Amino acid sequence: MVPETLTDTAAGEAAAVHGDDHHQPRGILRWLLTTNHKEIGTLYMLLSLLMFFVGGTMALIVRAELFQPGMTFVVPEFFNQMTTMHGLIMVFGAIMPAFVGLANWLIPVQIGAPDMALPRLNNFSFWLLPVAFTILLSTLFMEGGGPNFGWTFYAPLSTTYAPPSTSFFILGMHLAGISSILGAINIIATILNLRTPKMRLMDMPLFVWTWLITAFLLIAVMPVLAGVITMMLLDINFGTSFFNAAGGGDPVLFQHLFWFFGHPEVYIMILPAFGIISAIVPTFARKRLFGYASMVYATASIALLSFVVWAHHMFTVGLPLTAQLFFMYSTMLIAVPTGVKVFNWIATLFRGSITFDLPMLFALAFIVQFTIGGLSGVMLAIAPADFQYHDTYFVVAHFHYVLVPGAVFAILAAAYYWLPKWTGVYPNVKLGQAHFWLSVIGVNLTFFPMHFSGLAGMPRRIPDYALQFADFNMLSSIGGFLFGISQLLFVAVVILCIRRKGEKAPPQAWEGAEGLEWQLPSPAPLHTFDTPPEFIPERDSPSRH
Amino acid sequence: MSTSSYYVPATSKWPIIAVVFMGFLAVGGGVLMTSGTSGLAPLLIGFAGIFWVMYGWFSDVLKESQSGLYDAQMDRSFRQGMAWFIFSEVMFFAAFFGALFYIRTFALPWLDGEGAKGVTALLWPDFIASWPLMATPDPAVGGPEKVVNPWTLPLINTLLLVTSSITLTFAHHALKEQQRQKLTLWMLVTLVLGGIFLVIQGVEYVHAWTELGLTLQAGVYGATFFLLTGFHGLHVTIGLIILLIMLFRILKGHFTPDQHFAFEAAAWYWHFVDVVWIGLFLFVYVF
Amino acid sequence: MHSLLLGSRWLLVLLGFLTTQAQAAAINTSSGWNMPTGVTGISQDIYSLHMIIFWICVAIALVVFGVMFWSLFVYRKSKGAKSAHFHENTTVEVIWTAIPLLILVAMAVPATGTLKQIYDSTEADMDILVTGYQWRWHYEYMEEDISFFSNLGTPQSQVLGEEDKGDFYLLEVDKPLVVPVGKKIRFLFTSNDVIHAWWVPDLAIKKDTVPGFINESWVVIDEPGTYRGQCAELCGQNHAFMPIEVKAVSQETYATWLEEQREMAAAEAQGSQREWALDELIERGEGVYTTYCAACHQEDGSGMPPAFPALRGNPLVTGEEGYSKHIETVLYGRSGTSMPAYSDTLSVADIAAVITYERNAWGNDSGDRVQPTEISELLSDD
Numbered sequence A: 001m002v003p004e005t006l007t008d009t010a011a012g013e014a015a016a017v018h019g020d021d022h023h024q025p026r027g028i029l030r031w032l033l034t035t036n037h038k039e040i041g042t043l044y045m046l047l048s049l050l051m052f053f054v055g056g057t058m059a060l061i062v063r064a065e066l067f068q069p070g071m072t073f074v075v076p077e078f079f080n081q082m083t084t085m086h087g088l089i090m091v092f093g094a095i096m097p098a099f100v101g102l103a104n105w106l107i108p109v110q111i112g113a114p115d116m117a118l119p120r121l122n123n124f125s126f127w128l129l130p131v132a133f134t135i136l137l138s139t140l141f142m143e144g145g146g147p148n149f150g151w152t153f154y155a156p157l158s159t160t161y162a163p164p165s166t167s168f169f170i171l172g173m174h175l176a177g178i179s180s181i182l183g184a185i186n187i188i189a190t191i192l193n194l195r196t197p198k199m200r201l202m203d204m205p206l207f208v209w210t211w212l213i214t215a216f217l218l219i220a221v222m223p224v225l226a227g228v229i230t231m232m233l234l235d236i237n238f239g240t241s242f243f244n245a246a247g248g249g250d251p252v253l254f255q256h257l258f259w260f261f262g263h264p265e266v267y268i269m270i271l272p273a274f275g276i277i278s279a280i281v282p283t284f285a286r287k288r289l290f291g292y293a294s295m296v297y298a299t300a301s302i303a304l305l306s307f308v309v310w311a312h313h314m315f316t317v318g319l320p321l322t323a324q325l326f327f328m329y330s331t332m333l334i335a336v337p338t339g340v341k342v343f344n345w346i347a348t349l350f351r352g353s354i355t356f357d358l359p360m361l362f363a364l365a366f367i368v369q370f371t372i373g374g375l376s377g378v379m380l381a382i383a384p385a386d387f388q389y390h391d392t393y394f395v396v397a398h399f400h401y402v403l404v405p406g407a408v409f410a411i412l413a414a415a416y417y418w419l420p421k422w423t424g425v426y427p428n429v430k431l432g433q434a435h436f437w438l439s440v441i442g443v444n445l446t447f448f449p450m451h452f453s454g455l456a457g458m459p460r461r462i463p464d465y466a467l468q469f470a471d472f473n474m475l476s477s478i479g480g481f482l483f484g485i486s487q488l489l490f491v492a493v494v495i496l497c498i499r500r501k502g503e504k505a506p507p508q509a510w511e512g513a514e515g516l517e518w519q520l521p522s523p524a525p526l527h528t529f530d531t532p533p534e535f536i537p538e539r540d541s542p543s544r545h
Numbered sequence B: 001m002s003t004s005s006y007y008v009p010a011t012s013k014w015p016i017i018a019v020v021f022m023g024f025l026a027v028g029g030g031v032l033m034t035s036g037t038s039g040l041a042p043l044l045i046g047f048a049g050i051f052w053v054m055y056g057w058f059s060d061v062l063k064e065s066q067s068g069l070y071d072a073q074m075d076r077s078f079r080q081g082m083a084w085f086i087f088s089e090v091m092f093f094a095a096f097f098g099a100l101f102y103i104r105t106f107a108l109p110w111l112d113g114e115g116a117k118g119v120t121a122l123l124w125p126d127f128i129a130s131w132p133l134m135a136t137p138d139p140a141v142g143g144p145e146k147v148v149n150p151w152t153l154p155l156i157n158t159l160l161l162v163t164s165s166i167t168l169t170f171a172h173h174a175l176k177e178q179q180r181q182k183l184t185l186w187m188l189v190t191l192v193l194g195g196i197f198l199v200i201q202g203v204e205y206v207h208a209w210t211e212l213g214l215t216l217q218a219g220v221y222g223a224t225f226f227l228l229t230g231f232h233g234l235h236v237t238i239g240l241i242i243l244l245i246m247l248f249r250i251l252k253g254h255f256t257p258d259q260h261f262a263f264e265a266a267a268w269y270w271h272f273v274d275v276v277w278i279g280l281f282l283f284v285y286v287f
Numbered sequence C: 001m002h003s004l005l006l007g008s009r010w011l012l013v014l015l016g017f018l019t020t021q022a023q024a025a026a027i028n029t030s031s032g033w034n035m036p037t038g039v040t041g042i043s044q045d046i047y048s049l050h051m052i053i054f055w056i057c058v059a060i061a062l063v064v065f066g067v068m069f070w071s072l073f074v075y076r077k078s079k080g081a082k083s084a085h086f087h088e089n090t091t092v093e094v095i096w097t098a099i100p101l102l103i104l105v106a107m108a109v110p111a112t113g114t115l116k117q118i119y120d121s122t123e124a125d126m127d128i129l130v131t132g133y134q135w136r137w138h139y140e141y142m143e144e145d146i147s148f149f150s151n152l153g154t155p156q157s158q159v160l161g162e163e164d165k166g167d168f169y170l171l172e173v174d175k176p177l178v179v180p181v182g183k184k185i186r187f188l189f190t191s192n193d194v195i196h197a198w199w200v201p202d203l204a205i206k207k208d209t210v211p212g213f214i215n216e217s218w219v220v221i222d223e224p225g226t227y228r229g230q231c232a233e234l235c236g237q238n239h240a241f242m243p244i245e246v247k248a249v250s251q252e253t254y255a256t257w258l259e260e261q262r263e264m265a266a267a268e269a270q271g272s273q274r275e276w277a278l279d280e281l282i283e284r285g286e287g288v289y290t291t292y293c294a295a296c297h298q299e300d301g302s303g304m305p306p307a308f309p310a311l312r313g314n315p316l317v318t319g320e321e322g323y324s325k326h327i328e329t330v331l332y333g334r335s336g337t338s339m340p341a342y343s344d345t346l347s348v349a350d351i352a353a354v355i356t357y358e359r360n361a362w363g364n365d366s367g368d369r370v371q372p373t374e375i376s377e378l379l380s381d382d
Ligand code: HEA
Pocket: A152, A266, A267, A269, A270, A312, A313, A331, A332, A334, A335, A336, A338, A339, A340, A342, A370, A371, A372, A373, A374, A375, A377, A378, A380, A381, A382, A386, A389, A390, A391, A395, A398, A399, A402, A403, A406, A407, C060, C064, C099, C100, C101, C103, C104
């Protein structure tokens, strides 16, 4: 730590005491009107947590039905609605808002900006989401039930054969989409425009870099989603034949458009996680991140490649051979830059000075389990083999490995890492460790057996199954409930922190942490960096040489 | 610049009000499409509300901008915001153009028995692929009887829009050279050109719908035709409204030669709408 | 035991548990937790491809996690590790970019070969058109003028747990697809409504059936046997209940089977013209009802109100006035509801029988008799 930055910290603390806005509205209005990036970030994360529980409860309904063969708990129609809503809510309601929330909280403090570039737009983006999800969830109570066609809503099941509530589903998705696009625009403008003057692009923390690239992906593909659901709306309500061969359309066109959005979307759910891991691993290895530049290039390559791999979700729809080969090769290529990232993290650990604090536990578990999910992804990419894997629980295993012990663990790691900054107290270690170990056991018990049931032939999206899959499903269900209930421990940890129960954290909450946010007091005052802070790029910083 | 303090806009009631009206729009639209006219009221409330919000929100921004609160940094944020927003619009249209190309180069030939999935023709033995698609695979759907001749109204429309982009650029130059009268004049010309475009488009729609049998339901040709031209027309309308607001602000003397981002944003948007039209003219009408 | 277990030792813990799956494994050539080797050349190629890639991935995982855990163990701060200062090394970065690339190329080569083979459906000996319906399969032997539907064979009572589940629970059908071994069979796939996917793991075929389009695939089955599969694309509420059963038989048996089918078709055609007795109609109708209607209206006609109306004691079904409306409902369905139209799916005899059954079962006792000829007349009217 260098003297200048210490002075800054003192100034920040002073701001914390005197700087609070006086004309700040109170109560609920304060949250409805807020344009403060920290408050909006908090709102995003709380919404995400709520949605995680809503979506998780749906997953548990699915797991309860699948506990044993036979229709035992719900009817098939409702089961399909639960599977669909679980996927939609988790993707659009839990994972994405969590990352946007982290971006809101962290990007300005990591680049020395006073707030997001367009604070009012930021408020608008956030509050669209509760409206969107209210509409989405309300479809469950409409006549004919809610969406029952999977989160990928393939036409014509989602058009000609869909329940009447589908139009509401589409309009709800439009609102969520607008929110994402505007949020992403805001993030890009903030990063490109509000960095403290000495911070060059190649000095930015990796979380900022990964979000810059993620935001680009969002702006590029969310409009395509908007386009395709608009076409659905027209097919349903206005008699067009985009996805109907009788009129010259093609149901498979829907899938091309959906996955042109959908594949980049899955990277939208993982790139910010990469950024988080790249912040946490160096801190607790007490060693500079290995290969900063290659991390940036790898992230950019993953993002660019993600535009040309979409049809790997469609290997069985009957693509021409050349298309099949092209998409197989391009998909496999993604393993290379992703591998670079994994290797860089491990090289960072190598010859470090490692401690296993809570954030580090989750980050390390991320690396292992994400890699498992990534490797099964490479297996899926092999087109001939995908004829056997496709639409089985092997795929379900793959994407839960990258999403749950992947993205969700990264979000949890981020929460444990920055909670001291947000609330001023360290998360409770005992509770946190219990949360960690139960989560690791639960998550693997849930999703590892799915590899086997999938390979043995269990299709996904079925409420009832043949007897040979019974044992694996029982294990998965037990694991699912264990993992789900363990998350209540996390809620307890967060509540303790919010209530300021726990060990007080200094500005530099973690010994090895680097970055502007650690120069701010803990908790960070509402307004930070009214003037651009002094910044010493890590590469010129003496502390890690 | 490095030590100057940042400007952070104050809180505002407009975003949350906008959210409420967006909710009205979505619910109204949904009800209208599923259970009928009872959705009309919330839909209209939604639209009215959105206009009110736009008016209020932009007035506030205007006031702040006028009182010199914004710095160069804020200006750059607005610029980047607008640029990326236009990029998102480009991708929105890209989805539709992508659909058009897919239908034309893959789906229709397959249905007709050509290419990798040619066996499909077993299902539609009488179908012959063509573009414009006059006869659909299942005759029950039915294609259009005729299509719009590109060298009549669409050509005129192309000329109108291209010219309007040029006149808008003249206006911009006039603004930079502080020639108020010229500026107003060129703005007016631009607006009139855009207006005529919309009228012609309307005439063409009525003609297509009533006389050519070219409707939304007229097979995939009708669907893509109205999808692309319809969303383009919507964007022209929005662009015109924005330009109109710019004209009012010009008349009020809001812009200076080096501080007129709102004007530039409107111009970018207009050029974007113009470029999309060129794509439309080529791939929807001509080829 | 399977070689999969040799790799990751902790999997052995699962061993005792997994062997209980062994008898279930008899259902196909899967060990119960791995991909089936299958009974065609292609399926075996795919299986080896799967295993090769799997082992490569295991090897990569072992190396990567090995180095990682070793570092975690050795460089613990609690053991006094001091961190080094390096943070870049172009050589290693080039190496760990190049090696994965080479591995991927090594994977791509055999994958490309197999894929090309799969796509070569030329010179087939016979063609079968498979059409997906919500929620049953329709098979048409294109050179033979034979076609039929294949429905879930598992009774509803097993699904609801009122009866013990059989060995082939949800994997059995009322009428399997019968094919000869040793012939190159080309399958053409399409659908009548939404997208389904026809999947038989042992044949390594999984192809989507897209309404309005036709996909192709082919198979040469080496060994006679019964191969089971399921619909593999979400297609609505009964997606889990449209299994596939393929019976591969010797060429002689196949020829006899074809003959039988032709005779049955002739008998059916005759049946639709003659007068049927009430008992005869009810007996046939009960079978049709169980296969086609019970999923929604329930075995005992009680339905699941409000979603699915009860037919027991339903005025439409018991009373005089409902007679023609009843027939109309079954023939043309109710648009905007899930009640399907059966005029294309069921034969006129089946339709007559099921309506008669409904009007007489569960105490409905109307005594009405609907004759196949009546249905034919109605259908020829439009
Ligand atoms: C966070 C989300 C996420 C991420 C990161 C990924 C990452 C990858 N995914 Fe996954 N995927 C999903 C989410 C994700 N996926 C979802 C949600 C679905 C299902 C959608 C649905 O149908 O509902 C899906 C489905 C899916 C399919 C379709 C399966 C099917 O339906 O039949 C395929 C096929 O190719 C695939 C491939 C891949 C690949 C190759 C990667 C790669 O990016 C992985 C790269 C990583 C590694 C390979 C590990 C680390 C690398 C090394 C250690 C280097 C050395 C390695 C080698 C040389 C092999 N995914």
